[in-house]
Amino acid sequence: MHGVIQVKSCLRNKKTIKDGLKNIASFKRLKKSGVHINKFNGGQITSNTTRGFGILFAYKATLKWGSIIDAIKEFMKDSPSTEWPNAIVILDLGMIIPFNKEENIGCEFTQDIDKLKEIDVIGIPNRGDCLLRFYSTLTKLLNRSQLGGFDFWDYIRLPFTSGEISYSFTHGQFSETGNCKIHGKYLRNISQDALKKILSVCENAEPINWIKATDIAYGKKGDNIEAYLRQPGDVLIYNPDNEQLSDILIFKENSAIAFDFIDIEGKQYWIPYYYSIKDNLVTVECPKCKKSNKLYMVSTVNPFQQRSNKNPQGAVPVPFGATAHAGFFA
Numbered sequence: 167m168h169g170v171i172q173v174k175s176c177l178r179n180k181k182t183i184k185d186g187l188k189n190i191a192s193f194k195r196l197k198k199s200g201v202h203i204n205k206f207n208g209g210q211i212t213s214n215t216t217r218g219f220g221i222l223f224a225y226k227a228t229l230k231w232g233s234i235i236d237a238i239k240e241f242m243k244d245s246p247s248t249e250w251p252n253a254i255v256i257l258d259l260g261m262i263i264p265f266n267k268e269e270n271i272g273c274e275f276t277q278d279i280d281k282l283k284e285i286d287v288i289g290i291p292n293r294g295d296c297l298l299r300f301y302s303t304l305t306k307l308l309n310r311s312q313l314g315g316f317d318f319w320d321y322i323r324l325p326f327t328s329g330e331i332s333y334s335f336t337h338g339q340f341s342e343t344g345n346c347k348i349h350g351k352y353l354r355n356i357s358q359d360a361l362k363k364i365l366s367v368c369e370n371a372e373p374i375n376w377i378k379a380t381d382i383a384y385g386k387k388g389d390n391i392e393a394y395l396r397q398p399g400d401v402l403i404y405n406p407d408n409e410q411l412s413d414i415l416i417f418k419e420n421s422a423i424a425f426d427f428i429d430i431e432g433k434q435y436w437i438p439y440y441y442s443i444k445d446n447l448v449t450v451e452c453p454k455c456k457k458s459n460k461l462y463m464v465s466t467v468n469p470f471q472q473r474s475n476k477n478p479q480g481a482v483p484v485p486f487g488a489t490a491h492a493g494f495f496a
Contacts (some may be wrong), residue, residue: 168311169193169219177256179226180237187241190220191249195330197431216312217276219252223306226258232291238262239285243354247282252307255300260292261442263303274303275310325429329358331365335436336427346452354449356428364404364428364435364447373400379391379436383415401434404441413436 170193172186194217225236242250247264248472252274254262263274265288272288273279290299325334326432333356335341356364375394379401382388405414415438417424425438426448442448 168308168313169221171223172220174222174224177224177234179229179230180233180240183234183237183254184241186222186224187238187245187251189253191245193218194220194249194464197332204337212342216310217248217280219276219307219311221300221307222251224254224256224302227256231259234259235287236261236490238287242285242287248280250279250282252276252279253300253303255296256292257296257300258292260296261290261303262287263290264288266297271464274307276307278429298382324475326355328356328361331358331361331431332363333428333430337488338427341426343450344452346455349452350476352449352452352454356448360447361430361473364430364437365446367404367406368402368435371402371405373402376401376434379411379415380402383411385412387473389476399434403436404438404447406441406445409440455493 170190172189174182174186177183189193196218227399228235234254238251238254242264250264252263256262264279264282265271265286266273266278266282267284267286272290273282323338324336327333335354335415342354344354345351375397376399377390377397378388378394383394403411403415405411415423415425415436424440424443425436428435428437428448439450442450
């Protein structure tokens with residue numbers, strides 16, 4: 167996506183302006199993936215994709231020009247420059263864009279706005295050319311925009327969002343839902359606070375090859391280098407208490423795995439059920455049962471309840487792949 171245009175019929179008050187700017191900010195917070203590819207003469211050059219642009223467009227305004235400027239600056243004061251709009255267009259009044267005081271120039275390109283440290287804007291009054299100026303600005307923004315490749319399949323299952331952080335269950339629908347004996351299926355989710363805690367705890371954690379982590383959890387030495395090279399892929403394990411992996415990743419009774427595979431901002435995390443319950447991370451219990459202080463839970467794939475080595479107090483749902491064993495992984 168190149169950018170977004172938030173359209174308002176009329177800017178009647180400051181709230182209307184700020185609401186529109188907040189919508190633009192939510193888009194500009196998104197992280198674009200992939201690389202831009204330029205092909206020529208049988209060769210190609212790859213470069214990073216550009217961040218998108220956002221324009222607030224209104225046909226008219228009942229607010230005075232100064233009040234509109236004030237509302238924009240109030241929004242900019244509460245937001246980083248990476249979330250500021252590229253332009254505000256009021257068709258019957260004119261256009262407003264961020265202003266660089268140091269260079270004494272208006273900024274309409276995202277990469278220039280991102281670098282601004284002082285809050286200021288410049289207005290260009292309508293002299294009968296506002297629509298033309300809007301089209302000119304939009305064309306320039308589109309010409310500067312660089313997108314990555316498009317794969318329709320990537321949009322079949324979009325990640326969840328919690329606040330500003332995106333995440334997904336690696337095994338999709340097999341792990342996204344739990345099944346309660348009393349209330350039926352329920353959606354498993356992760357709060358923004360929980361995501362921030364996971365990211366904070368794992369920030370300095372040492373990534374480990376997923377096969378090696380599995381070997382260690384099953385009591386092996388973790389020295390099968392050939393297998394680790396054959397199946398590369400590092401994971402970050404949430405383990406603030408430095409527990410033994412065999413105690414938090416494996417069920418004692420049947421040696422099934424006891425953790426969730428979670429993708430957060432493009433990185434793979436393993437979240438043991440033990441910590442999900444202890445630190446209130448990934449939803450484990452049925453919300454309705456939890457509310458009434460009951461813990462009736464069943465596996466998402468197994469019909470019986472199980473107990474983790476570090477979770478003697480109750481059963482937890484087992485995600486897709488729970489019956490896998492060390493030999494399978496290696």
